[in-house]
Amino acid sequence: MRKVVVIGGGYGGIKALEEFARNDQNIEVTLIDQHTYHYLQTESYDLVASKIPIQESFIYLPTLVASFGKNFHFIHDEAVAIKEDQVVCKEGTYPFDYCVIATGSVTKFLQGFEKKGKHSLGVKSLRAALHIKQYFEEELFARLEPKRAKRSFRVIVIGGGLSGVEIAAEMRCYFNQYVKENALSCGNIEIQLLSKHILKGVDQKTRDKAVKRLRQLGVSLVPQYVNEITEQKAILxxxxxxxxxxxxxxGGIEPSPFIQNLEYTKDARGFLVVDEYLRVEKNIFAVGDVAVLKDKEGNLIPPTAQSAEQSGVIAAKNILQAISNQPLQRADIRLRGLAIALGGKYAIIVTPFGFQISGILGWIGKKAIEKGYKWPLKLKAKQGFEKLTACKGEK
Incomplete structure (x- = not known):
């Protein structure tokens, strides 16, 4: 029986598992992750804005993996190295015939931000999203007292990419709605989005519409880069x-410490260089944010959930092809449109056919995309719960 180890239970790792589960080959698949959950980062802004409970922002990995069958296993451990066809973790070592590296990326902080405390955070982790949610709820609660309500309060969002735009819009909308429902004054709560460019790389029509929406909500746009962060002060x-x-x-991502410690070929930013089949070595594949992904024309593919999912599927298919001694499939990753949440029930969807859907219809479409991904996984996790021996008889 061939052993396959997938490192990382993010979007790419999960799609690889699903692809392995669809085949009937005699393989044993092990997922290793330092967390026990698959964080649905696309829904993190709804979590911060208290639109969804915490359990709707993740999928529990042990039950999800159990749903794929008896040959699928989950290991809660942190990978630290790959040596001689073995994944070396803090708590054990796991041999493999094939490996998929899908550990994702981490936020690349500015100078000063690495010393962040209770007043500053990134947004790529569930823990950070919960911290931000708690901080804002405490601030709004305090404003129920008349003396505190008059105090000015400024939140800055650094980075004008998709994540920055979405979190700025959602937080501004969140504050606006809270103030409206509780008859408070909102003028002294300020959200500033600091970035030289807004949605760089996106078509001009979409950028203009997004900027208009941000301004309508009351987000202040500061068209400058941030060079450094000191204690509660941004130097532009x-x-x-x-x-x-x-x-x-x-703004910005970088490889995790695990990727930084690997000795495979990397680009100038430290991400893994892969061949046309997504391999870093003959039997080791890299997918999602950790890899330098390109389309068939050689153009770089931005790190998104879409590109992670597609690369995860391709890597899994190529491993199955290799096991069967069949030709491998060249990666042809293409982004199929773009969905941007812009606060409340408003979103912009840029379709692969060149036209846009915006407003509440765009929001409905974006939610349909998110639910279409989450609900099948939730159902699989429920099925896996029933399969786990330790859970027998529990309700």
Missing amino acids: SGGETIDFDFAIFA
Whole structure:
């Protein structure tokens, strides 16, 4: 029986598992992750804005993996190295015939941000999202007292990419709605989005519509880069400084320490260089944010949930092909449109056919995409719960 180890239970790792589960070959698949959950980062902003409970923001990995069958196993451990066809973790070593590296990326912080405390965080982890949610809820609760309600409060969001735009819009909408429902004054709560560019790389029509929506909500746009963060002060590229009460960093990613320690070929940023079949070595594949992904024309593919999912499927198919001594499939990753949540029941969907859907219809479409991904996994996890011996008889 061939052994396959998947490192990382993110979007790419989960799609690889699903692809392995669809085949009837005699393989044993082990998923290793330092967390016991698959974090649904696309829904993190709804979590921060208290639109969904915490259990709707993740999938429990032990039950999900159990649903795929007796040859699928979950190991809660942290990978630290790959040596001689073995994944070396803090708690054990796991041999493999084939391996898929799908550990994702981490936030690349600015100078000063690495010393972040209670006043500043990134947004790529469930723990960070919960911290931000708690901080804002405590601030809003305090504003029920008249004296505290008059105090000005400034949140800065650093980064004008998809994550920055979505979190700025959702938080502004969240504050607006809270104030409206509780008859409070909102003028002294400020959300600033700091970035030289908004949605760089997206078509001009979509950018213009997104900027218009941000301004309608009341988000202040500051068209400068942030060079450094000190204690509750942002130093801008133009030399100015901005004081803040809370900062959210949503710009830039870098490889995790695990990837940094690997000795495979990497690009200038430290991400793994893969061949046309997504291999870093003959029997080791890399997918999602950890890999330098390109389309068939050689154009770089941005790190998104879409590209992670597609690369996870391709890597799994190629492993199955290799086991069967069949030709491998060249990666042809293509982004099929774009969905941008812009606060409340408003979103923009850029379809692969060139037209847009915006407003509440865009929001409905985006939610349909999210639910279409989450609900099947939730159902599988429920089935896996029934299969786990330790859970027999529990309700």
